[in-house]
Amino acid sequence: MKQPRNIQTSLIVALLILMIAISVLVTAYGYSGGSGIFPRFIGWVFTGLAMAECLVQLKASMSTPATGQISTTSDTDLRRGKVRKEIKGFLWIGVFLVLLYLTGFLIGIPLYIFFFLRLAAGKSYKQCTTIAVVAIASVYILFIELLQYRLFQGTLFGG
Amino acid sequence: MFESLLTAVAYLLSDSANLAYLSLGVAVGLLFGIIPGLGGATAIALLLPLTFGMAPEQAIILMGGVMGAVSAGGAVTAILLNTPGTAPNAATCIDGYPLTQQGKAGLAIGAAASASAIGGIFGLFILVLVLPIARTIVLWFGPPAFFMLALLGLTSLTVSSGNMLRGLIAACIGLFIGFVGYDEIGGTARYTGGSDYLWDGFSIVPVLIGLFAIAEMMSLFVKGGSITQVGSQTSIRFTDTIQGIKATLKNYRIVVSGSVIGTLIGAVPGVGGVVASFMSYSFAAQITKENKTFGNGDIRGVIAPESANNAKDGGGLIPTLAFGVPGSAEMAIFLGVLILHGLNPGPTLLIEREDTIYVLILTLLGATILSTGFICVAAFYLVRIAYIDSSILIPSVISVSLLGAYAVQSAIGDVFAAAFFGLLGYLMIRFDYPRITLVIALVLCSLMERNYTQSMIMFQGDWTGFFQDNTAVVLLLFSVAALSISAFRALRKKKA
Numbered sequence: 090m091k092q093p094r095n096i097q098t099s100l101i102v103a104l105l106i107l108m109i110a111i112s113v114l115v116t117a118y119g120y121s122g123g124s125g126i127f128p129r130f131i132g133w134v135f136t137g138l139a140m141a142e143c144l145v146q147l148k149a150s151m152s153t154p155a156t157g158q159i160s161t162t163s164d165t166d167l168r169r170g171k172v173r174k175e176i177k178g179f180l181w182i183g184v185f186l187v188l189l190y191l192t193g194f195l196i197g198i199p200l201y202i203f204f205f206l207r208l209a210a211g212k213s214y215k216q217c218t219t220i221a222v223v224a225i226a227s228v229y230i231l232f233i234e235l236l237q238y239r240l241f242q243g244t245l246f247g248g
Numbered sequence: 249m250f251e252s253l254l255t256a257v258a259y260l261l262s263d264s265a266n267l268a269y270l271s272l273g274v275a276v277g278l279l280f281g282i283i284p285g286l287g288g289a290t291a292i293a294l295l296l297p298l299t300f301g302m303a304p305e306q307a308i309i310l311m312g313g314v315m316g317a318v319s320a321g322g323a324v325t326a327i328l329l330n331t332p333g334t335a336p337n338a339a340t341c342i343d344g345y346p347l348t349q350q351g352k353a354g355l356a357i358g359a360a361a362s363a364s365a366i367g368g369i370f371g372l373f374i375l376v377l378v379l380p381i382a383r384t385i386v387l388w389f390g391p392p393a394f395f396m397l398a399l400l401g402l403t404s405l406t407v408s409s410g411n412m413l414r415g416l417i418a419a420c421i422g423l424f425i426g427f428v429g430y431d432e433i434g435g436t437a438r439y440t441g442g443s444d445y446l447w448d449g450f451s452i453v454p455v456l457i458g459l460f461a462i463a464e465m466m467s468l469f470v471k472g473g474s475i476t477q478v479g480s481q482t483s484i485r486f487t488d489t490i491q492g493i494k495a496t497l498k499n500y501r502i503v504v505s506g507s508v509i510g511t512l513i514g515a516v517p518g519v520g521g522v523v524a525s526f527m528s529y530s531f532a533a534q535i536t537k538e539n540k541t542f543g544n545g546d547i548r549g550v551i552a553p554e555s556a557n558n559a560k561d562g563g564g565l566i567p568t569l570a571f572g573v574p575g576s577a578e579m580a581i582f583l584g585v586l587i588l589h590g591l592n593p594g595p596t597l598l599i600e601r602e603d604t605i606y607v608l609i610l611t612l613l614g615a616t617i618l619s620t621g622f623i624c625v626a627a628f629y630l631v632r633i634a635y636i637d638s639s640i641l642i643p644s645v646i647s648v649s650l651l652g653a654y655a656v657q658s659a660i661g662d663v664f665a666a667a668f669f670g671l672l673g674y675l676m677i678r679f680d681y682p683r684i685t686l687v688i689a690l691v692l693c694s695l696m697e698r699n700y701t702q703s704m705i706m707f708q709g710d711w712t713g714f715f716q717d718n719t720a721v722v723l724l725l726f727s728v729a730a731l732s733i734s735a736f737r738a739l740r741k742k743k744a
Contacts, residue, residue: 102679106417113424116439124434127697128427135420142413171470175678178469179671182462185646186667190660194651202643210639224644228651231283240651241660 100146107139181205193243195233199225256606259305260614266309269302270611273313274618280314281321284457284652287334288318288578296585304589305604309611311585315578316368316615319521319557320623323360327550328353328633329645331461331652336521336557338456339529342684343542343549345464350545353631358492359547360554361623363503366496367555368616370507371514371562372609378515378566379598379605388719389516391702396714396723397516398696401527403727406685412734415685418676422686425450426693433701445661452522454653454662455690458669459676459683461649466674468638489627495547502532502548503555510556514563521560523695526688528556534730543684561612569593569605 114132117125184204188197199221206217232238260266273295280291291314299307322333327344340360347356389397406415428439429449440446496503506528513524532552533542542549568579570593583593591597591604598605623630633641653666676683707713714720 099679102675106421110420113439120431120434120436120438122434122436123701124431124436124438127700128424128438131420131423131427135417135424138413138417138420142417145413174470175466175674178466181469182466182646182667182670185650186664189650189663194654198647198651202647205643206639210637212639220640220644224647228647232651232655238655239658241654241658241663 097150100143100150103139103142103146107136107143110135110139177209181209189241189243191243191245193246194228194240195225196243198228252602252606253610255603256610259603259607260309260610266306269306269310270313270614271618273310273611274317274615274622277314277317277615278321278619278622281318281323281333281337282325284325284331284333284453284461284649287322287453288315289581290655291318292578292581292585296581296588299585299589302589304586304591305607307585307589308604308608311582312608312611313615313618315561315582316558316612317619318578319554319561320361320364320616320619323364323550323554323557324357324623324630326460327356327360328630329461329641330464331645331649332456334521335452335456336525336553336560338460338522338687339525339553339684340550340557341460342529343544343546345460346543346545347547347550348631348634351634352488352545353634354488354627355492355495355547356550357627357630358489358624359495359550360492361489361620361627362493362496363506363551363554364558365616365620366503367507367510368558368561369613370504370555371511371559372613372616373562374511374559375562375565376609379570390717390719391699391706392714392717393719393723394516394699395696395703396720396727397513398523398692398699400723400727400730401523401530401688401692402685402696403730411680411682414681418681418683418686419689422689423693423696425455425686426690427697433698445659450665450690451656451659451662452691453656454666455669456687457649457653458666458671459673459687461645462666462670463673463677463683465642465645465649466670467677469642472638474635474638474641488631489624492547493624496551499548499551502536502552505531505535506552506555507559510559511563513556514560515566516563521557522691523688524556524560525553526684526691528552529684530688534733543682558616565608569598 110132114129114136117128117132119125120128185197185201188201191197192200202224203217203221206212206220207214212220228240232240276291276295277288280287292311295310295314299310302310318334319336322337323340323344325331325333326337326340328348330341330345332338332341344356344360347353402419406412406419424439426449428446430437430440430447437447509528509531510521510524513527514521529549529552532548533539536542536548539546564579568583586593591601650663650666653662654660656662673683675681676686703714704711714724
């Protein structure tokens with residue numbers, strides 16, 4: 090059985106989707122002629138479905154406390170640990186995007202692999218360096234030498 | 249016909265260079281299929297300059313090798329890393345990756361490779377049969393039929409997604425993502441927020457890479473360990489691949505239905521392999537009685553899209569060769585290769601150069617068999633990827649995925665788009681919203697809207713005109729049947 094807090098989260102997600110549905114519907118009314126017909130139609134369907142999902146989740150959240158299920162401290166710790174890991178995961182992707190934007194693929198990829206392996210996975214310097222070098226060598230041989238691609242150079246280097 | 253076939257066989261075997269070109273084409277096709285974001289169109293475009301000094305038949309052999317192998321290669325990364333090598337392999341991820349997580353990667357690869365081979369052979373067989381009457385068949389599909397075809401794809405997949413309400417919500421999100429960009433019919437930029445990058449809308453490859461590869465790597469980061477949580481590398485057996493081939497043969501009905509869907513959709517210009525593989529998947533989920541395991545590692549969910557994916561090549565050649573109308577980007581570039589070598593597609597080509605057409609058909613057949621054989625043998629080694637420590641796999645896969653997203657049109661915006669869809673995909677996994685319906689809605693969005701508008705113009709605003717088109721009516725009946733069967737099953741389950 091689902092935890093009450095999970096149901097509350099699902100309700101928040103459903104409400105968020107409803108807000109998105111309403112905003113895209115309102116935007117669709119701003120498009121003139123043929124451009125707005127289909128988005129308006131789908132927008133109404135979307136809003137209706139999102140409202141139905143909100144009702145389903147609201148009903149579920151109202152009925153759950155009656156079951157008397159209480160989340161334990163270890164459950165809360167587990168959930169917090171998971172959220173912390175999720176935030177970390179997204180931060181690593183964010184760091185990679187910043188690196189790519191600033192330094193391009195040929196510098197960004199080895200830097201990201203090296204720091205991820207060292208800081209997030211705790212691998213040895215030797216392992217981190219080897220994997221980063223192998224990765225960038227493969228990218229270089231395949232994309233630059235064989236396929237003659239012009240990879241993004243990064244804004245710091247005129248890309 | 250048989251005379252031309254024998255001439256083509258004799259030509260292929262007359263020179264060892266022909267077989268060398270075929271092998272080179274297969275090797276390049278497999279490589280470009282395996283690496284996300286590259287695909288067959290890029291491979292053909294890059295090999296094009298190599299064919300300048302070749303005889304037309306040799307150029308066809310090289311390109312045929314690529315076309316026959318690329319989709320088989322794309323299935324490997326879809327199954328092992330949840331990263332579709334080519335866009336049409338996205339449907340293979342849905343059940344292929346869960347099978348890898350369960351330690352059944354060998355089984356999935358064996359099934360995918362064999363289904364792909366049978367589908368490919370089926371598509372070519374249909375091509376041989378249909379070429380003389382191709383014109384009539386292609387003309388069956390007007391705008392009303394296209395609209396109904398898209399509607400059928402959307403409804404059948406939504407009802408098979410498990411949670412119908414959330415499936416429909418995901419489909420609406422997919423449609424709105426599809427609306428982003430400049431609307432050619434109304435002449436308005438929609439949902440772009442003033443961004444130049446969004447003027448052309450979202451490219452399908454970064455979206456797929458984000459929703460599947462990046463989202464799954466995020467999941468793996470949170471979960472830890474390796475992709476496969478059961479068994480170890482020592483438990484890998486070659487017989488797993490053989491079991492996969494057996495599973496394909498056992499589920500021959502799904503292979504046949506997938507191949508028919510693939511060939512038919514492949515023959516319709518502009519629809520493409522993504523629609524073919526997703527429609528085949530949803531059709532298999534619909535016609536199967538015990539369909540609860542679809543989406544959680546059901547081998548039939550690998551067989552259905554893969555058989556359609558390779559069968560579409562045979563279908564795609566029908567309009568390309570008969571009318572010079574390419575069915576996909578890959579076929580468009582291949583058309584360029586034909587014209588470059590003095591082979592102008594059309595009825596004349598089919599009559600005057602019949603032996604050359606058979607060279608192409610035999611090449612595709614050879615490429616399909618060669619690539620399948622290679623993948624089946626290599627599967628024993630490839631599945632070891634699923635046992636690699638996630639801390640090494642995650643940065644490598646994310647790097648290759650974002651590079652693949654960039655490689656499609658050399659746009660850094662695609663890299664950010666892939667990351668955004670990675671976040672969306674992860675949230676969809678976390679809150680149990682099906683990603684499949686979002687993708688199929690996105691793929692079908694422009695097709696639906698364009699053909700709906702064209703139909704309404706044809707009918708002068710009278711929607712009852714849809715019922716005057718026989719093909720549209722048949723497709724509509726299929727949609728109604730899909731919804732009715734699903735509702736009937738749900739009702740029966742509730743009563744039980």
